[in-house]
Amino acid sequence: xxxxxxKIIGLLLLSIVFPFVQVLYAQTKDMAEVKxxxxxxxxxxxxxxxxxxxxxxxxxxxxxxxxxxxxKKHPEWKKTKVKKLFADEAYLSTWESDxxxxxxxxxxxxxxxxxxxxxxxxxxxDKRLATMDEWEFAAMANEEFPDARKIESYNxxxxxxxxxxxxxxxSVGSTYxxxxxIYDLQGLIWEWTSDFNSVFMSGESRKDSDFDSSLFCGSAxxxxxxxxxxxxxxxxxxxxSLKARYTVRNLGFRCAKDF
Amino acid sequence: MLRYIYxxxxxxxxxxxxxxxxxxxxxxxxxxxxxxxLPDMSIYHLPSNWTTQDNEEIELKDLQGKTLVVVMIYxxxxxxxxxxxxxxxxxxxxxPESLEDDVQYVFVSIDPExxxxxRLHAFAKENKMEDDKWxxxxxxxxxxxxxxxxxxVSYKAISPIDFSHSNIISVFDKYGELSFQxxxxxVNNKSVVDAIIETTNKGS
Numbered sequence: 360x361x362x363x364x365x366k367i368i369g370l371l372l373l374s375i376v377f378p379f380v381q382v383l384y385a386q387t388k389d390m391a392e393v394k395x396x397x398x399x400x401x402x403x404x405x406x407x408x409x410x411x412x413x414x415x416x417x418x419x420x421x422x423x424x425x426x427x428x429x430x431k432k433h434p435e436w437k438k439t440k441v442k443k444l445f446a447d448e449a450y451l452s453t454w455e456s457d458x459x460x461x462x463x464x465x466x467x468x469x470x471x472x473x474x475x476x477x478x479x480x481x482x483x484x485d486k487r488l489a490t491m492d493e494w495e496f497a498a499m500a501n502e503e504f505p506d507a508r509k510i511e512s513y514n515x516x517x518x519x520x521x522x523x524x525x526x527x528x529x530s531v532g533s534t535y536x537x538x539x540x541i542y543d544l545q546g547l548i549w550e551w552t553s554d555f556n557s558v559f560m561s562g563e564s565r566k567d568s569d570f571d572s573s574l575f576c577g578s579a580x581x582x583x584x585x586x587x588x589x590x591x592x593x594x595x596x597x598x599x600s601l602k603a604r605y606t607v608r609n610l611g612f613r614c615a616k617d618f
Numbered sequence: 619m620l621r622y623i624y625x626x627x628x629x630x631x632x633x634x635x636x637x638x639x640x641x642x643x644x645x646x647x648x649x650x651x652x653x654x655x656l657p658d659m660s661i662y663h664l665p666s667n668w669t670t671q672d673n674e675e676i677e678l679k680d681l682q683g684k685t686l687v688v689v690m691i692y693x694x695x696x697x698x699x700x701x702x703x704x705x706x707x708x709x710x711x712x713x714p715e716s717l718e719d720d721v722q723y724v725f726v727s728i729d730p731e732x733x734x735x736x737r738l739h740a741f742a743k744e745n746k747m748e749d750d751k752w753x754x755x756x757x758x759x760x761x762x763x764x765x766x767x768x769x770x771v772s773y774k775a776i777s778p779i780d781f782s783h784s785n786i787i788s789v790f791d792k793y794g795e796l797s798f799q800x801x802x803x804x805v806n807n808k809s810v811v812d813a814i815i816e817t818t819n820k821g822s
Contacts, residue, residue, distance in 0.1 A: 444664075557782075
């Protein structure tokens, strides 16, 4: 009699706990751990390396199919309903209608979404956007090494991609799987980060820097360390040109989470 | 004994479900009433909460109804921020007195960790900006980043105590729509004054 009682109690507890466990698992499967470390970003210097704490990152960018589910549950993000404060006129412009992405590849990364939209999507899953440092740290890996920035084939790959049109139509997972088990950080689309608006672009001539000193406060160390790292430079330049409500055809996103 | 366990766990599971759904309903109703009348581009659509230099909690939309003049600074800033604050003071002096009650000057901190309400209060006092027309706000790191994104203000922590940030003065009308921005220091204060006058008069 006592054994049967215990079994029933055990089963009851399990049935209460199990749904919570399942929800947690669902949110973090398809995420990979990026081990922490120190690196020197493009804008940094030898004396000021940047530390990145371990975090979780989506293995794939968010797809059209994923985003459709989001829009159905959060109709304020529908193409015809979104507030102009949060997205410009080209928001989801390639979708047929509010809840139909038409001929688009359902497994292609969703693009033409603003920073606000990306941010909200991640929040709806209890996640967030990766910071610029986190993203760069994860993306500097190739298949084999966590820091492939000095490897010729890695740089060639990225520069070749920059010249290839319409890669945003390809399915997620169609490029390489990097050191952390994450796909498509290079080769598919540009991606939003949480602090993209921390990039300052200034001119190179002395005249420009005087003008810029009144535009921005704070002048410490904002020069690029490796001017040959054209691939990285393009990403930073692109970020510097963005505003949060902009939507771009080859700009998508993925989510991250604290570890 | 077993019966009690059954009943208890039943109650726990279902009571938590009920709370969640009723909270949600309340939220939806409040949103529908306040925001449906605001224009699409109004910053009052941002749901963020902020603390003032007097330790009051406010939502952005509590600022509706006046022309807003907004800058983002941090109190430990040595270089450009003092100049930005000086610019704002000059601008305020040049705005006609008849419009004084319709304009709110807002400083939003980009360093919420250091700029506590107490710190903001002290800063206000140092700068002789203690009366009601001067408002100093501090929010969470995330809300601050979001607000800056709306204003197109860029900023970055470049050391534990220093920030790099754009020097932009933004003017919003009483519905929260951005009507004017000026980037840079000490130039063209007149253009900001003119924008404030125009924005305030347009509304009335």
